[in-house]
Amino acid sequence: MRELRDKARSLLDPVIRDFYEGGADSETALAENERAFARLALLPRILAGAGQASTAVRLLGADLDTPVLVAPTAFHRLAHPDGEVATARAAAAAGTVLIASMAATTAVAEVTAAARDVRPDAQVWFQLYLQPEPEVTAELVRRAEAAGCTALVVTADSPVFGRHGRDERNGFHDLPPGYAAENMRDLPGTPPGGTRPIAMSPALSWADLRRLRELTRLPVVLKGVLHPADAARAADEGLAAVVVSNHGGRQLDAAPATVEALPAVVAAIAGRIPVLLDGGVRTGSDVVTALALGATAVAVGRPVLWGLAAEGEDGVARVLRTLREQTAHVLTLCGARDRADLAPDQVVARGIREVPAC
Numbered sequence: 214m215r216e217l218r219d220k221a222r223s224l225l226d227p228v229i230r231d232f233y234e235g236g237a238d239s240e241t242a243l244a245e246n247e248r249a250f251a252r253l254a255l256l257p258r259i260l261a262g263a264g265q266a267s268t269a270v271r272l273l274g275a276d277l278d279t280p281v282l283v284a285p286t287a288f289h290r291l292a293h294p295d296g297e298v299a300t301a302r303a304a305a306a307a308g309t310v311l312i313a314s315m316a317a318t319t320a321v322a323e324v325t326a327a328a329r330d331v332r333p334d335a336q337v338w339f340q341l342y343l344q345p346e347p348e349v350t351a352e353l354v355r356r357a358e359a360a361g362c363t364a365l366v367v368t369a370d371s372p373v374f375g376r377h378g379r380d381e382r383n384g385f386h387d388l389p390p391g392y393a394a395e396n397m398r399d400l401p402g403t404p405p406g407g408t409r410p411i412a413m414s415p416a417l418s419w420a421d422l423r424r425l426r427e428l429t430r431l432p433v434v435l436k437g438v439l440h441p442a443d444a445a446r447a448a449d450e451g452l453a454a455v456v457v458s459n460h461g462g463r464q465l466d467a468a469p470a471t472v473e474a475l476p477a478v479v480a481a482i483a484g485r486i487p488v489l490l491d492g493g494v495r496t497g498s499d500v501v502t503a504l505a506l507g508a509t510a511v512a513v514g515r516p517v518l519w520g521l522a523a524e525g526e527d528g529v530a531r532v533l534r535t536l537r538e539q540t541a542h543v544l545t546l547c548g549a550r551d552r553a554d555l556a557p558d559q560v561v562a563r564g565i566r567e568v569p570a571c
């Protein structure tokens with residue numbers, strides 16, 4: 214992973230590298246996502262007789278080979294000329310879900326076609342920001358459905374754009390000439406062939422999410438959940454899953470590390486719907502830590518961009534394969550056959566522990 218990251222960093226234009234790597238404000242949330250995992254240790258169970266570990270997981274009715282999904286990230290063609298097509302092919306081959314970003318540089322129909330070309334039952338979910346004009350959101354949903362996406366992921370942690378100091382310093386505000394947010398083309402209100410900018414709105418509420426659900430039969434996943442009360446509400450409202458996420462540290466810089474927010478969300482959901490997590494997942498130990506704390510699966514953002522920038526489709530495939538192999542290895546070392554054998558008491562803070570009364 215480090216090797217791919219370093220290769221990506223050396224190949225990418227520094228302005229694009231900063232866009233991918235950067236976080237909001239002081240980049241505290243960005244750094245804390247990784248640091249919080251480093252502050253945790255796993256207590257293995259021994260002599261459990263668990264046998265060969267399995268990374269397979271069932272999620273929203275689909276069987277996946279790995280609990281590591283591809284988080285939605287913008288503008289893949291800035292990382293590699295094959296862009297989202299390469300990512301989609303690698304995710305499909307890895308037997309995982311690609312959450313395709315609304316801010317993709319490839320239209321969602323082309324993304325799903327690329328994934329299905331590798332594997333007919335490939336799972337592509339479509340991430341969107343609810344747009345202030347309902348007819349724009351409705352058209353995006355219609356396109357995602359027509360493309361064969363199997364779920365919608367609404368990102369709810371972005372009432373405004375995050376403040377990204379690196380992009381401001383670099384003057385990176387728009388896609389370079391020759392690239393476009395292809396899902397935003399030919400929407401209501403755009404001139405023929407033109408695109409419209411992605412809007413973020415602080416006026417959006419649960420009522421807007423309910424209206425979205427009336428438009429579609431697709432399961433709707435809520436991304437950007439950190440408060441347990443919001444998690445409970447998501448389950449009450451009938452959402453299909455939540456993603457504990459602080460947007461990779463790119464929105465509220467004072468947000469907690471996601472792995473630290475996870476236990477309260479898991480408790481609030483109380484097994485009603487799957488809880489996913491993204492932010493700072495870099496190794497199989499991170500994956501197993503999140504699973505032990507109650508996540509059904511995790512997603513990775515920047516590692517996929519490193520793989521893509523370094524080696525295109527092969528690089529993304531390598532990132533996903535490495536994480537799956539490491540996850541299986543760590544499960545085995547923890548005495549677990551799969552996620553169901555893990556328990557939250559296996560995750561402990563580093564440092565000397567109090568001696569428990571046994």
Ligand SMILES: Cc1cc2nc3c(=O)[nH]c(=O)nc-3n(C[C@H](O)[C@H](O)[C@H](O)COP(=O)(O)O)c2cc1C
Binds near residue numbers: 461
């Ligand atoms: C360059 C970049 C672009 C992103 N674009 C989107 C996006 O379009 N939609 C979205 O919901 N999240 C977006 N995210 C957030 C990711 O989905 C995810 O929450 C985050 O990257 C996870 O953290 P990690 O990068 O540490 O794995 C983006 C993140 C990065 C780094």
Ligand SMILES: CCCCC(=O)C(=O)O
Binds near residue numbers: 287316411460
């Ligand atoms: C309008 C593009 C939004 C991309 C995004 O969510 C991010 O860069 O974090």
